[in-house]
Amino acid sequence: MTPTAALQRFVEDELARMPALIEHVRRQTADALRDAPLGSTTAAERMQRFELAKSVEAQGQRFTAAFVAALGQRVRADGAAAAAAEPPAVRGLTLLDESTHNADIEIARVATQIDSVAEWELRELQTFTSALCGLPYVSVTANPFAPEAFAHALWKAAGSLGRASDEAALLRAAGGPLAEAVRHELAAACTRLEAQGVQPSLYRTAVPAQGESTSSSLLAGLRDGAGRPQTARVDAQTRGLLKDLFDAIAQGSQMHPALRALTASLQAPALDLAARDAQLLESAEHPFWKLLDRFGYQSATHPEAADPQLRAWIGYATELVAALQRTPLADADSYSECVKQLDAYSSAQFNTQLQQAASDIAALERNAPIAAPLDLGTMDTVPADLLASAAAVADDAAAAAWLDEQLPGAWYRMFLRGRWGVMRLLWRNDAGSRWLFASPHPQRNDGFERATLARLRAEVLIRPLVERAIIVRAAESVRRRLADTRTSH
Numbered sequence: 067m068t069p070t071a072a073l074q075r076f077v078e079d080e081l082a083r084m085p086a087l088i089e090h091v092r093r094q095t096a097d098a099l100r101d102a103p104l105g106s107t108t109a110a111e112r113m114q115r116f117e118l119a120k121s122v123e124a125q126g127q128r129f130t131a132a133f134v135a136a137l138g139q140r141v142r143a144d145g146a147a148a149a150a151a152e153p154p155a156v157r158g159l160t161l162l163d164e165s166t167h168n169a170d171i172e173i174a175r176v177a178t179q180i181d182s183v184a185e186w187e188l189r190e191l192q193t194f195t196s197a198l199c200g201l202p203y204v205s206v207t208a209n210p211f212a213p214e215a216f217a218h219a220l221w222k223a224a225g226s227l228g229r230a231s232d233e234a235a236l237l238r239a240a241g242g243p244l245a246e247a248v249r250h251e252l253a254a255a256c257t258r259l260e261a262q263g264v265q266p267s268l269y270r271t272a273v274p275a276q277g278e279s280t281s282s283s284l285l286a287g288l289r290d291g292a293g294r295p296q297t298a299r300v301d302a303q304t305r306g307l308l309k310d311l312f313d314a315i316a317q318g319s320q321m322h323p324a325l326r327a328l329t330a331s332l333q334a335p336a337l338d339l340a341a342r343d344a345q346l347l348e349s350a351e352h353p354f355w356k357l358l359d360r361f362g363y364q365s366a367t368h369p370e371a372a373d374p375q376l377r378a379w380i381g382y383a384t385e386l387v388a389a390l391q392r393t394p395l396a397d398a399d400s401y402s403e404c405v406k407q408l409d410a411y412s413s414a415q416f417n418t419q420l421q422q423a424a425s426d427i428a429a430l431e432r433n434a435p436i437a438a439p440l441d442l443g444t445m446d447t448v449p450a451d452l453l454a455s456a457a458a459v460a461d462d463a464a465a466a467a468w469l470d471e472q473l474p475g476a477w478y479r480m481f482l483r484g485r486w487g488v489m490r491l492l493w494r495n496d497a498g499s500r501w502l503f504a505s506p507h508p509q510r511n512d513g514f515e516r517a518t519l520a521r522l523r524a525e526v527l528i529r530p531l532v533e534r535a536i537i538v539r540a541a542e543s544v545r546r547r548l549a550d551t552r553t554s555h
Contacts, residue, residue: 073198077210080255081138087247088133088223089126094243095236096122115239118232125227132226137219141210169221172234173484174527176217176241184249188213191252193266194259204267211255216248217241218484307347307544308336314540315358322371324380325361328387332358335391343398353401355537360408363533367477369488375415382411416475419504420492426511427493430500465520469498472530478503481527482512488531 099119122129181188188209196208220240224233260266312333316326332354339354340346346354361383368376386404390396472491480489480503492511493502501514522528 070199073195073208073210076195076198076255076259077141079258080211080251081134081141083251084134084137085130087251088130091240091243091247092122092126092129095119095240098239098243099236114232115235118229118236118239121227121229121232122236128226129223133219133223136222137215140215140218168234169484170481170527171521171525172237173214173217173221174481174525176220176237176244177213179241179245180213180216180248183245184213184252187249187252187256190256190266194256194264196267197264198259201267211252213248214485216244220244221484304340304347305337308333308340310544310547311537311540312336314543315536317543321361321365322368322376322380325365325383328380328384329358329361331387331391335396339396339398342395345398350535350537350541353398353405355535356405357401357408358536359533360405362536363531364412366531366534367488367490375419379408379411379415383408413475416490419490420474423492423502423504423511426502426513430493430502430513431495433500462520465523468523469516469519477531479529479531480522 096119099115099122191211192204192209195210196204199205199208201208217237220237221233224236224240227236229236312330315329321329336346336354343352346352349355364376364379364383368379370376386407390400390404393400472494474491474493476491478489478491479486481487482489487505489503489505489512491501492504494500499516501516501519503512503514505512519528
């Protein structure tokens with residue numbers, strides 16, 4: 067059985083168990099809606115909860131069917147298919163309405179609950195699903211039953227009841243029961259996989275990005291252990307160290323396959339460079355490693371392999387690397403020039419993207435788009451406590467300072483439309499009141515009000531993407547392996 071077939075069989079087996087799981091959650095949710103302490107709610111709120119509980123009970127079959135269908139659609143899809151299942155790409159400006167944003171807030175909250183309650187069960191299941199995918203090490207993307215998948219299915223189930231104004235209240239009541247049910251189910255799934263003889267994959271040690279001085283000292287420590295390079299040749303220790311570093315980069319990074327292959331092609335040039343430049347193995351800031359950092363960052367900011375911008379960038383990078391490999395005695399300046407050319411190409415891509423968004427920018431500048439971007443003041447379906455907190459955040463000095471620091475061209479991970487995605491800031495007006503982001507979908511941009519972004523930040527639903535020093539992580543991995551080897555002897 068192929069790894070793909072093994073994973074598919076596991077998915078279908080788990081989905082067959084979901085009706086019982088969500089039925090249990092539905093009953094607990096109805097009880098929770100009825101059993102709110104008298105002193106914690108007003109009479110009107112208690113009546114609303116009572117009516118919602120009756121709806122959950124009366125439409126139980128519809129609720130369960132909607133949950134199972136939504137979960138099945140989500141988990142059966144791979145990354146590319148999941149992206150295709152998003153709302154279709156629309157040319158031009160997409161203006162987010164209150165329902166979209168309200169859903170994201172509530173889905174993210176339930177996902178966080180599940181992640182917190184079932185943290186250990188999720189980690190264990192990732193070891194098994196990674197094995198089903200044929201991976202020797204754990205990949206978080208290998209588990210289709212992610213917290214966001216369950217949370218998104220719960221939102222769809224809530225929507226099936228036809229009580230739009232009560233969806234947020236229902237998710238808040240159901241979040242806890244769902245988290246506990248998921249925890250028990252994932253634990254049982256791990257037990258079943260273990261009984262079937264599935265050998266779990268291993269976790270790699272995660273190494274956070276470090277500062278320049280730490281990076282340099284780490285590399286220097288490794289280099290001191292290998293000895294100084296000799297003129298015109300590389301000693302065996304240095305050769306082995308470089309091989310270990312490249313192996314660690316290949317194992318520990320999430321590069322696009324083409325960029326991973328491009329990185330591998332630079333191992334021989336690295337050996338040649340090490341014989342002439344001691345700084346290569348002493349500083350993470352060496353232009354050679356900065357080139358690899360660009361490969362990693364491009365993969366992080368363009369997660370879709372079919373992204374035309376990514377393909378064009380890879381093509382250009384491939385040409386530059388080929389020219390480097392033809393250059394006799396390529397040195398640090400050669401690699402620095404390569405990095406500069408790649409950065410210039412990225413800037414040109416951004417300028418093209420900005421030009422293509424000119425009509426969207428003009429619409430936002432006129433303050434007269436087809437429909438107003440998301441305005442917190444009009445979000446009558448959002449719970450009052452969220453509105454109050456959002457208003458406070460909008461006026462908060464720290465939030466205002468953070469927003470003012472964000473510049474066009476920066477990349478972000480953002481939770482929108484029920485999932486995390488990568489978006490790029492294209493434009494903001496001079497007042498900072500209106501913003502335009504490039505969507506992961508081609509030919510579609512998303513407009514935001516300043517207060518909306520403040521709220522996203524408050525809910526930790528927007529995070530800047532920063533370039534990571536790939537070599538630092540690789541060096542730390544090698545250092546730990548060497549330390550383990552010394553200890554064992």
